Amino acid sequence: MSRRALNTILAGAVSIVLILWLVVPFLMALMWSMVDPGQPWSYPDIFPPKLSFERWKIVWETTSLSTAMLHSYSLAPMAGLCALLLGMPTAYAFGREEFPGKTIAQILMLTPLVLPGFVTAVFFASLLLSFGLFDRYPAILLGHVVLFLPFAVRILSVSFAQVRQDVVNAARDLGASPIGVFRVAYLPVLKPGIFAAFLIVFVLSMEEFAISFIVGVPTFTTIPTILFSYLGFDFIRTNAAVVSLILVVPNIVLMLVLERLLQSANPANVSGKG
Amino acid sequence: MPKALRIVLLLAPGLGLVVGLMALVVYRAAAQSLGLYNFAGTDTLGLTHWQDLLSNHNYWGAIRWSAYVATTSSLIAVALAYPLALWLRRPFRGSTFLSAMIKAPYLVPGLVAAFLLINVISFHGFVNEFLVWTGIWQKPVRMQNDKFGYAVIGLQVWKQLPLAFLLLTGAIQSIPDPVLHAAQDLGAGMLARFRKIILPLTAKAMQAALILIFIGAAGDFSFQSIAGPTRQDSMATLMTQLQGANHNDWNGAAVVGVSLMALSLVGAVAFAGLVQLVAKLAEKAR
Numbered sequence: 001m002s003r004r005a006l007n008t009i010l011a012g013a014v015s016i017v018l019i020l021w022l023v024v025p026f027l028m029a030l031m032w033s034m035v036d037p038g039q040p041w042s043y044p045d046i047f048p049p050k051l052s053f054e055r056w057k058i059v060w061e062t063t064s065l066s067t068a069m070l071h072s073y074s075l076a077p078m079a080g081l082c083a084l085l086l087g088m089p090t091a092y093a094f095g096r097e098e099f100p101g102k103t104i105a106q107i108l109m110l111t112p113l114v115l116p117g118f119v120t121a122v123f124f125a126s127l128l129l130s131f132g133l134f135d136r137y138p139a140i141l142l143g144h145v146v147l148f149l150p151f152a153v154r155i156l157s158v159s160f161a162q163v164r165q166d167v168v169n170a171a172r173d174l175g176a177s178p179i180g181v182f183r184v185a186y187l188p189v190l191k192p193g194i195f196a197a198f199l200i201v202f203v204l205s206m207e208e209f210a211i212s213f214i215v216g217v218p219t220f221t222t223i224p225t226i227l228f229s230y231l232g233f234d235f236i237r238t239n240a241a242v243v244s245l246i247l248v249v250p251n252i253v254l255m256l257v258l259e260r261l262l263q264s265a266n267p268a269n270v271s272g273k274g
Numbered sequence: 275m276p277k278a279l280r281i282v283l284l285l286a287p288g289l290g291l292v293v294g295l296m297a298l299v300v301y302r303a304a305a306q307s308l309g310l311y312n313f314a315g316t317d318t319l320g321l322t323h324w325q326d327l328l329s330n331h332n333y334w335g336a337i338r339w340s341a342y343v344a345t346t347s348s349l350i351a352v353a354l355a356y357p358l359a360l361w362l363r364r365p366f367r368g369s370t371f372l373s374a375m376i377k378a379p380y381l382v383p384g385l386v387a388a389f390l391l392i393n394v395i396s397f398h399g400f401v402n403e404f405l406v407w408t409g410i411w412q413k414p415v416r417m418q419n420d421k422f423g424y425a426v427i428g429l430q431v432w433k434q435l436p437l438a439f440l441l442l443t444g445a446i447q448s449i450p451d452p453v454l455h456a457a458q459d460l461g462a463g464m465l466a467r468f469r470k471i472i473l474p475l476t477a478k479a480m481q482a483a484l485i486l487i488f489i490g491a492a493g494d495f496s497f498q499s500i501a502g503p504t505r506q507d508s509m510a511t512l513m514t515q516l517q518g519a520n521h522n523d524w525n526g527a528a529v530v531g532v533s534l535m536a537l538s539l540v541g542a543v544a545f546a547g548l549v550q551l552v553a554k555l556a557e558k559a560r
Contacts, residue, residue, distance in 0.1 A: 011369075018376065029389065042398065088288075099278075122514065126302050127299065129313065244386045
């Protein structure tokens with residue numbers, strides 16, 4: 001058998017395994033979310049006896065999902081915006097300046113990623129208690145911003161590094177003001193990076209569980225914390241299926257957009273020069 | 275404006291905020307583990323909370339469990355990612371689809387991943403229904419919350435394999451073709467090429483993958499509390515239990531938190547050393 005034929009067979013076999021690995025779990029979640037409340041799905045039925053959107057309606061009308069969605073969908077863009085504003089100057093320094101200790105500074109920026117998430121969450125909550133900060137919304141927002149700033153800074157510093165100095169110089173030589181230089185030389189190159197940084201912080205904030213759970217418990221809910229409530233002590237599979245899909249589907253779409261943005265973040269695409 | 279001042283001002287809102295808050299968090303954990311900031315009594319600097327936890331078998335059980343799950347998951351994820359990354363090194367028909375499928379679980383939040391797995395392995399989930407249908411099993415078997423933690427390890431591998439794959443693919447793709455062709459022309463077989471060229475040149479990526487997966491798995495809360503054995507705590511679940519409303523033992527939680535940071539550090543150093551040793555041995559072996 002030729003090497004090429006062997007590769008094709010192998011690719012087919014791995015594809016089947018990966019489809020089972022990925023599609024089956026999602027298909028089961030989708031079916032569980034559509035089990036009709038009047039006809040439960042139990043062993044030995046392979047498929048639910050009746051499918052309907054009744055469960056989605058019940059979850060929306062009888063749980064605090066709408067509040068949790070409001071919290072998650074307002075925290076995420078706020079976190080994205082704050083991370084952009086706070087991360088931009090640091091990203092500029094990392095991307096365009098040379099200074100002693102730059103490598104150490106870049107490593108230190110990654111601290112939130114190497115510290116276990118629940119350690120950060122628990123002792124962040126302890127700090128809030130000591131400082132008397134009991135308002136959960138701004139506390140969780142601060143936690144999300146700090147936790148995800150490294151991602152924003154990393155993406156933006158790559159974008160800043162891609163801005164061509166000759167374009168900046170040309171704009172200055174032609175008499176552009178600092179704002180004008182930013183608009184014509186920086187912004188076109190930074191734009192995909194800005195969108196990408198915003199999106200990644202948005203998606204990560206939507207998914208974040210540790211800080212939202214520890215700081216928010218018991219009254220402040222986000223989509224992940226409400227999902228955990230259906231998976232933990234009070235296990236309600238159908239509700240969990242609905243909330244899982246509400247959490248995961250928009251995020252996957254946004255991540256695909258993010259990948260496109262990162263691919264387009266090439267200076268040649270915007271300046272016409274490689 | 276002097277350059278040093280300009281750099282400090284540029285770094286302050288981003289790096290300054292991150293380092294400041296994370297330093298406070300680590301300091302708070304260390305200080306609370308030593309009896310300070312006691313929310314349930316008076317502050318007493320000392321090792322009392324450490325002594326309490328060190329004589330508690332739940333604490334040792336949680337350390338052993340987290341170390342076991344983290345080590346096993348990181349080794350399995352990297353062992354599975356290596357052949358996939360090598361195979362998909364050069365594009366072929368369908369390779370983009372395969373890469374996307376391998377990377378997809380990385381986009382799935384941990385809680386959702388745990389729920390998806392529970393559905394698949396539940397009493398009338400896909401695995402049970404399929405095995406009963408094929409006649410391999412006579413009746414469904416309870417697989418959820420197994421005492422060996424296979425479900426938790428499976429979940430960690432499902433979720434973390436893409437990370438290992440991404441890191442290893444990047445390293446493997448950066449090996450220049452002429453280097454591999456030269457080795458082939460000089461008579462090196464597949465195994466020899468792997469041992470003497472690929473392994474040493476991808477050791478750093480392997481180290482990074484093992485370390486990141488280990489740290490993530492050691493600090494796991496979601497998978498353990500949803501799919502883990504009911505009578506076994508991970509370090510994160512023990513820490514939150516102690517800190518929670520039932521115990522309100524923040525200082526005890528701090529001991530577990532500091533131990534978890536120490537475990538992550540020890541695991542990271544151990545994996546870094548192990549990879550270096552393996553790469554050196556593989557390069558030297560004839």
